[in-house]
Amino acid sequence: MYAEEVADMAGRIRDEDIALVRERTSIADIISETVTLRSAGGGNLKGLCPFHDEKSPSFNVSPARNVWYCFGCGAGGDAIKFLMDSDHLSFVEAVERLAARAGIQLRYVESDSSAPRSRPQQGQRQRLVAAHAAAVEFYRSQLTTAPARPAREFLAARGFDRAAAERYACGFAPDAWDQLTKHLRQRGFTADELVTAGLSRPSRSGTLIDRFRRRLMWPIRDITGDVIGFGARKLFDDDDGPKYLNTPETPIYKKSHVLYGIDQAKREIAKQGKVVVVEGYTDVMACHLADVPTAVATCGTAFGADHISVLRRVLFDSDERAGEIIFTFDGDAAGQKAALRAFDDDQRFVGRTFIAVSPDNMDPCELRLAKGDLAVRDLVARREPLVDFALRHVISRFDLDTVDGRVEAMRRAAPLVAKIKDREKRPEYVRKLAGDLGMEIEPVQRAVQAALSTGAGREAPAPATRSAAQPAVDSPQSMVEREALKLALQQPVLAGPMFDAVEAAEYRHPVHVAVREAIAAAGGVAAATGGAVWIESVRDACTDLAGQALVAELAVEPLRIDGEPDPRYVSVTMARLQWGSVTGRIKDLKSRIQRINPVSNKDEYFALFGELLSLEQHARALREQAAGGL
Ligand SMILES: [Zn+2]
Numbered sequence: 001m002y003a004e005e006v007a008d009m010a011g012r013i014r015d016e017d018i019a020l021v022r023e024r025t026s027i028a029d030i031i032s033e034t035v036t037l038r039s040a041g042g043g044n045l046k047g048l049c050p051f052h053d054e055k056s057p058s059f060n061v062s063p064a065r066n067v068w069y070c071f072g073c074g075a076g077g078d079a080i081k082f083l084m085d086s087d088h089l090s091f092v093e094a095v096e097r098l099a100a101r102a103g104i105q106l107r108y109v110e111s112d113s114s115a116p117r118s119r120p121q122q123g124q125r126q127r128l129v130a131a132h133a134a135a136v137e138f139y140r141s142q143l144t145t146a147p148a149r150p151a152r153e154f155l156a157a158r159g160f161d162r163a164a165a166e167r168y169a170c171g172f173a174p175d176a177w178d179q180l181t182k183h184l185r186q187r188g189f190t191a192d193e194l195v196t197a198g199l200s201r202p203s204r205s206g207t208l209i210d211r212f213r214r215r216l217m218w219p220i221r222d223i224t225g226d227v228i229g230f231g232a233r234k235l236f237d238d239d240d241g242p243k244y245l246n247t248p249e250t251p252i253y254k255k256s257h258v259l260y261g262i263d264q265a266k267r268e269i270a271k272q273g274k275v276v277v278v279e280g281y282t283d284v285m286a287c288h289l290a291d292v293p294t295a296v297a298t299c300g301t302a303f304g305a306d307h308i309s310v311l312r313r314v315l316f317d318s319d320e321r322a323g324e325i326i327f328t329f330d331g332d333a334a335g336q337k338a339a340l341r342a343f344d345d346d347q348r349f350v351g352r353t354f355i356a357v358s359p360d361n362m363d364p365c366e367l368r369l370a371k372g373d374l375a376v377r378d379l380v381a382r383r384e385p386l387v388d389f390a391l392r393h394v395i396s397r398f399d400l401d402t403v404d405g406r407v408e409a410m411r412r413a414a415p416l417v418a419k420i421k422d423r424e425k426r427p428e429y430v431r432k433l434a435g436d437l438g439m440e441i442e443p444v445q446r447a448v449q450a451a452l453s454t455g456a457g458r459e460a461p462a463p464a465t466r467s468a469a470q471p472a473v474d475s476p477q478s479m480v481e482r483e484a485l486k487l488a489l490q491q492p493v494l495a496g497p498m499f500d501a502v503e504a505a506e507y508r509h510p511v512h513v514a515v516r517e518a519i520a521a522a523g524g525v526a527a528a529t530g531g532a533v534w535i536e537s538v539r540d541a542c543t544d545l546a547g548q549a550l551v552a553e554l555a556v557e558p559l560r561i562d563g564e565p566d567p568r569y570v571s572v573t574m575a576r577l578q579w580g581s582v583t584g585r586i587k588d589l590k591s592r593i594q595r596i597n598p599v600s601n602k603d604e605y606f607a608l609f610g611e612l613l614s615l616e617q618h619a620r621a622l623r624e625q626a627a628g629g630l
Contacts, residue, residue, distance in 0.1 A: 013095055014107045018080075021095055024102040027079045028063045033224045034086050035313050036270040037061060050086055050313050051075045087222075089125055096126045128197045128252050131189045132219070132227040135199055138183050139171025139217045139230075148172035150235045151216040158282050159369045160289075168285055169219045173212040173232060177203075180210045198229065198247040211247075214239055218281045220247070220299055221263040223310070229253035231260065231281050231299055244280075246300040256306040259296040260284055262314070268293040269314045274324035276356075276380055277303055278364055283328070286365040290376035295364070303327070326354045326383050328364060354383035382599045387429060390416050395436055406437050410447050413437075418451035477580040481512040482554060483573050488519055489535055489555045491565055492528035498570050499525045506581040514547035515554070575625035582619045589615065 028045060031037060040046035040060060049059035049070040058072035069076035075085065083094035099106045142148055143165065151172040155165050173180070181200040185191070191208050194200035203209045215232035222228050229247030247253045261284040262269075269275045276295040278284055287295030298307060308325075315323030358367055358379050368376045394413045399405035410433070417429045426448065434444040484502070487495040504516040519525060521541035528534045535555045542548045561569055589612045598605045 012108055013092060014109055017099070017104065017106050018095055020104055021098045021102060021106075022066070022078060022080070024104060025079045025098050026063065027066050027068065027082070028061055030079045030098070031061055031068060031082055035059065036315070048313055049073060049075070087125070093123050093125045096123045100126065124196075125252055127189070127193050128250065129226045129228065131184055131193055131197045131199060132229070134184055134187055134189070135180060135230070136169055136171065136219045136227050138180055139173060139219075140166075140169055142172040142174050143170060145172070145174070147175055154216055154233070154235060158286075158365055160282075160285060164285060164289060168281075169227075171217040171219070173210065173215045173217050175214045176210070177213070178207070178209045180212075181208050196250060198250045198253060212245065215245065218260070220253070220258055220260055222252075222258070223262050223266060223314075225263040226252075229258065229299070233281075244300065254306075255299055255301045256304055257310055258299045259307060259310060260299050261288065261296040262310070264288065265294050265296050266314050269296075269311070273315060274326060275311055275315060276326045276328060278328050280363065280365070282365040283363050286368040287376060287380075290364070290368050290373035292364075292376055292380050324352050324354060326356055326380060327386075328356045328358060328379060353386035355386055355389040356380055356383040357389075378599060382597055384597065385595060387416065387420060388432075391429070391433060391436065400437060406439055410437055410439065410444055414444070414447035415451040417448045477508050477577075478512070479560075480573060480576045480580070481507050481509055482557075483560055484577050485512060485515050485519075485550075486554045486557060486559055487565065487570055487573060488525045489538065489551065490530075490559070491570075492525045492530050492534055494565060494567065495570050496526050498567070498574050502574050502578055506578050508580060508584075511544065511546045511550055514542060514544035515550055518542035518544075518547060518551070572626055575622045579619065579622045579626055582615060582622060586612065586615050586619060
């Protein structure tokens with residue numbers, strides 16, 4: 001299909017010009033405007049495929065061979081094909097866009113066909129972008145005129161000087177019916193083009209008039225920096241239009257995809273692995289100027305799935321480097337609703353979504369004005385995981401001083417916990433929710449389980465516990481746990497207090513935990529005298545069938561030591577056993593510390609840090625103990 005299209009269209013642009021465009025185009029430059037690329041070795045590059053949904057990169061680019069190919073979905077081609085696919089351009093449009101970049105003047109050959117049917121459609125995108133570029137210059141030049149004073153005052157009152165206005169190419173739409181339209185018509189744009197671009201519209205009398213009048217204008221750019229539309233702010237009281245007016249849907253402006261500021265923010269978003277989503281043009285400007293260069297805003301629509309797909313490519317959302325989305329809200333009900341809706345939208349992002357609610361209900365622009373750049377940076381630093389935010393929001397609606405209130409709050413909050421896709425995080429949130437509600441963990445756990453089974457979590461159930469299966473003997477941790485239990489069953493007098501001091505919680509394998517608990521229930525090793533009576537009493541105390549079978553097995557299995565075990569062997573075994581669980585706890589603690597906001601939770605932060613230091617000390621001691629003799 002691609003080849004046919006080339007053959008069909010190539011007659012219109014001269015072949016040697018197309019060849020020149022290919023030659024002068026760096027495929028890596030073109031693709032890295034949309035996809036974050038990193039080295040794949042051998043001079044090749046890779047990234048997340050923009051054409052299918054994936055978590056690890058299978059999209060490959062070979063700059064040497066000037067081709068790209070995705071192993072995931074099979075899409076591939078040259079730079080022209082990439083632009084056609086990613087920006088929905090025709091072949092001619094893509095060639096025109098690349099030619100403009102490379103400074104190549106294209107020559108066209110007239111088709112033999114006497115019906116130049118698609119002539120007006122050709123290069124449409126380039127024409128619409130060119131019309132917008134001309135409109136930007138027109139509006140900018142108007143900003144310095146006398147009637148534009150309210151526009152300049154609006155910017156100044158929000159802390160934006162002339163340099164800021166120029167950086168964002170702010171402009172002014174004059175108080176005239178058709179000044180822009182006439183200006184653009186004189187420059188050769190057709191009435192059709194201006195209407196299609198959303199810059200002009202027919203009046204009731206049928207004449208063509210400007211879409212935007214008496215407004216402060218922000219050019220809206222796509223990710224490559226092309227202006228594709230405008231946002232227009234009302235300035236005058238007698239303007240009875242909405243506060244903000246945006247370009248309508250056009251062939252190049254799709255509001256569900258547009259993110260204001262993405263062209264300036266994309267490199268930092270990719271570099272920092274995070275993006276800050278704010279609500280308006282002035283908020284984007286304020287954030288960038290306050291050194292939060294990763295800010296973008298949606299334009300006249302809520303943040304949705306298409307925005308996420310745009311951001312995913314820039315964020316390089318893969319397992320090796322997780323991206324973070326931070327929403328800022330001024331704390332009003334609408335903002336909170338938007339945040340909770342984001343929870344429903346894309347489960348993959350729940351764990352990486354954060355909420356930053358500004359103090360005193362100020363947006364970033366107001367915050368910068370009132371408290372300076374540092375306050376804006378603080379706002380972003382003081383972010384909170386979306387799950388925490390959502391739970392707090394749900395719980396706050398109930399009176400937790402009453403039993404009914406607590407139970408109802410639990411019922412409403414449990415489905416949110418069930419929705420957490422990362423199931424390893426769920427127990428953590430069950431504990432947190434129980435703590436917040438002032439309830440026991442068990443009923444909260446049951447409520448979450450119930451929500452999961454009614455489909456709130458909509459995913460495969462957790463793997464069944466291996467209570468009936470043989471414990472895996474291959475993992476080092478499992479082996480050392482077996483060895484400890486063998487010592488307790490076969491040499492209780494030797495194992496003694498050293499064994500008893502290590503609690504069941506330190507064991508990882510569920511069946512091992514059951515046996516360890518049975519040993520405690522039978523009175524503990526220190527009190528045991530050994531022999532068949534001891535083994536019997538442990539078996540009797542074991543409520544787990546697999547555990548009972550394991551007790552019989554471990555009672556006779558030889559120890560993994562040549563000769564007779566001594567106290568040092570017990571000490572080393574118990575140290576190695578704890579080493580596994582302590583390093584696991586260190587890992588968990590580090591992850592908790594990472595999620596804590598050091599600004600707003602200073603006390604908790606330092607407490608956990610202290611806990612981490614003492615655990616690490618404990619781990620060092622265990623390592624020494626474990627090394628002592630083996
Ligand atoms: Zn793909």
